[in-house]
Amino acid sequence: MSAPWLVLDRVSKVYGDGASAVVAVREVSMELQGGRFVLLMGPSGSGKTTLLMLMGCLLKPTRGRLFLFEHEVSALDERTLPFLRRRYIGFVFQTFNLFPALTAMENVELALNLKGINGREAQRRALALLARVGLRDRLHFLPRDLSGGEKQRVALARALAGDPPILLADEPTGMLDSxxxxxxxxxxxxxxxxxxxxxxxxxxxxxxxxxxxxxLFMEDGSLVARESAGDLRELVSRREGR
Ligand SMILES: Nc1ncnc2c1ncn2[C@@H]1O[C@H](COP(=O)(O)OP(=O)(O)OP(=O)(O)O)[C@@H](O)[C@H]1O
Ligand SMILES: [Mg+2]
Incomplete structure (x- = not known):
């Protein structure tokens, strides 16, 4: 097995201090590889968004160690975090956060511009990304003329602008029908x-x-359980006597 991309070693995040301190993430340890689709579930306030922000280098752990590829994020200067984020991470949120005055193409092109890709090359890549998410025929639509699902596809194309190995999505379907x-x-x-x-x-x-x-399941800041699809499939086939 290849080296894990993300390693969390007893990572905690405490907001505030003293009597008002909130332990949002409590000694979470895990290792994550490429090629996997992982869900994180748990009640409201259990620390899911905070954990995602730690993994995405938007926050630094209060305690514990976090490694992203070869970098020990928890040991780095705050000012270095944006570089890691830009290189390795793409984000998708519940609210699509598109620029309302820019078309689908322009929203994605802008993200590419911010990665230092400009002009013709940015156009070519924006087109390829929008085609990848199934929006080949909506390139010049403004966000207000797109459905919720289409807006989220644009947001996804934008998140893929820097070709990040890791995509972090916080309730990306929260505003969509099932x-x-x-x-x-x-x-x-x-x-x-x-x-x-x-x-x-x-x-x-x-x-x-x-x-x-x-x-993965979170409760009160801790990871409390884990299911893998392999286990689920095994359980189902055992039940069905296959
Ligand atoms: N910036 C902050 N300052 C202080 N406390 C915070 C801050 N952000 C989150 N918290 C607290 O940390 C805990 C975890 O919050 P978090 O947003 O990570 O939960 P969540 O699992 O994503 O919830 P939801 O499902 O509602 O989105 C909550 O008790 C919350 O009030
Ligand atoms: Mg949340």
Missing amino acids: RTGRQIVELLADLARVEGRLVFMVTHDQRVRDLADDI
Whole structure:
């Protein structure tokens, strides 16, 4: 097995201090590889978004060690975090956060510009990314003329702008109906299985569990359980006597 891409070693995040301190993430340890689609579930306030922000170098752990590829994020200067983030991580959020005055193409091109890719090359790549997410015929639409699912596809194309090995998604289907949401999740699963990325998604949607390789459960800041699709399939076939 190849070296893990992300390693968390007893990572904790405490917001505030003294009497008002909140332990949002409590001694979480895990190792994650490429090519996997991982779901994170758990009640509201259990620390899912905080864990995602730690993994995405938007926050530094209060305690414990976190490694992203060969870098020990927990030991780095705050000012170095944006570089790691830009190089390795793509984010997708529940609210699509598109620029309302820019077309689908322009939203993706802007993300490419921020990665230092400009002009013709940016256009070529934006087109390829939008085609990848199934929006070949919506290139010049403004966000207000796109459906929720289409907006999330643009956001996904934008997240892929720097070709990041890791995609972190925080309730990306929260604003979508279940059928549209499932299509987005299928696309995310594909980005892991077909393209070899690590896709880590927070969700409350029980109906997409079958699409995941691993499902992690959080409660009160701790990882409390883990299911892998392999286990699930084995359980089902044992029950069905196959
Ligand atoms: N910036 C902050 N300052 C102080 N406390 C915070 C901050 N952000 C989050 N918290 C607290 O940390 C805990 C975990 O929050 P977090 O947003 O990670 O939960 P979550 O599992 O993503 O919840 P939800 O499902 O509602 O999105 C909560 O108790 C929350 O109030
Ligand atoms: Mg959250």
